[in-house]
Amino acid sequence: MMVPVRCFTCGEVVGEHWEEYSTRTAEGEDAAAVLDDLGLKRHCCRRMLISHKDLVDIVAPYQ
Ligand SMILES: [Zn+2]
Known part of the structure; x- marks a missing residue:
């Protein structure tokens, strides 16, 4: 579903990095x-x- 806001193990905020991560990896980085x-x-x-x-x-369309 949606990216988790925090790391399940240590609690670090990781959700804020998802957009940049997905964009850059999609571009081949x-x-x-x-x-x-x-x-x-x-x-x-x-x-x-x-x-x-x-x-x-x-x-989302099926809920
Ligand atoms: Zn962690």
């Missing part, structure tokens, strides 16, 4: 380099964006 630029150093926070699939626009 390396995901690891983008996450480094965004300041996400912990692997728990990095997995929040790497493993996210944005489905809200697909599911």
Whole structure:
């Protein structure tokens, strides 16, 4: 669905980085380099964006 606002493990705010992350990776930038630029150093926070699939626009019409 929507990207979680905070990391499930450590509580760091990660939701604010989703737009930039998804835009830059869609343009072909390396995901690891983008996450480094965004300041996400912990692997728990990095997995929040790497493993996210944005489905809200697909599911919303059926609710
Ligand atoms: Zn974390």
